[in-house]
Amino acid sequence: MDHVVHIAVGTHNKAKIQAVKEAFSASPEYSVHIEGMSVASGVAEQPFSDEETISGAIHRARAAKDALQASIGIGLEGGVTDTSAGLFICNWGALLDRNDEPFVAGGARILLPQAIADRLRNGEELGPVMDDVRQRQNIRHHEGAVGIFTNGRINRIQMFTHVVQLLIGQWEFRNK
Numbered sequence: 426m427d428h429v430v431h432i433a434v435g436t437h438n439k440a441k442i443q444a445v446k447e448a449f450s451a452s453p454e455y456s457v458h459i460e461g462m463s464v465a466s467g468v469a470e471q472p473f474s475d476e477e478t479i480s481g482a483i484h485r486a487r488a489a490k491d492a493l494q495a496s497i498g499i500g501l502e503g504g505v506t507d508t509s510a511g512l513f514i515c516n517w518g519a520l521l522d523r524n525d526e527p528f529v530a531g532g533a534r535i536l537l538p539q540a541i542a543d544r545l546r547n548g549e550e551l552g553p554v555m556d557d558v559r560q561r562q563n564i565r566h567h568e569g570a571v572g573i574f575t576n577g578r579i580n581r582i583q584m585f586t587h588v589v590q591l592l593i594g595q596w597e598f599r600n601k
């Protein structure tokens with residue numbers, strides 16, 4: 426690709442933007458201009474299923490692409506999803522180009538501790554709960570819940586970088 430590709434990301438979250446940068450910098454053949462923008466996700470602040478989280482990711486990708494008139498829109502959404510084993514963190518990404526069909530990919534998921542899950546079931550949002558439990562601010566912009574609960578082995582940037590790599594790869598495959 427010999428021209429700069431304008432990529433709109435539907436967030437100002439630092440971990441998410443950094444993940445998009447790292448995923449594209451792993452492919453030096455691309456010259457990209459990455460721009461973040463706060464957009465509505467169209468779902469709850471704390472999505473509570475894979476369905477809702479996927480919908481938020483797609484909604485963010487489309488809103489960011491349209492608002493910034495970019496060639497590509499990317500949406501990354503964090504949520505939780507219930508299973509018989511307990512409440513899991515789930516994360517989803519969507520990539521939209523000029524076609525209407527989004528590419529979608531999911532990230533790693535881990536079981537949340539019971540005490541955290543209970544608070545979310547009572548209506549709290551994971552970001553503020555994490556900050557409260559750790560007595561810090563803006564964990565969601567850094568290692569995230571996934572980083573804390575995996576003892577720093579996989580942080581939010583790494584987790585979302587993986588998701589964006591999965592998105593770019595699917596987009597490349599379709600455009601081969």
Ligand SMILES: O=P(O)(O)OP(=O)(O)OP(=O)(O)OC[C@H]1O[C@@H](n2cnc3c(O)ncnc32)[C@H](O)[C@@H]1O
Nearest residue numbers: 436438501502503504514550551552565569570571
């Ligand atoms: O500004 P935006 O893009 O909304 O960034 P955010 O940090 O709020 O991210 P999401 O809305 O996608 O995530 C939903 C909630 O889960 C929180 N969260 C924190 N770490 C997380 C992780 O590792 N996985 C999933 N959700 C996480 C996040 O802060 C929110 O409260």
Ligand SMILES: [Mg+2]
Nearest residue numbers: 466470471552
């Ligand atoms: Mg949010």
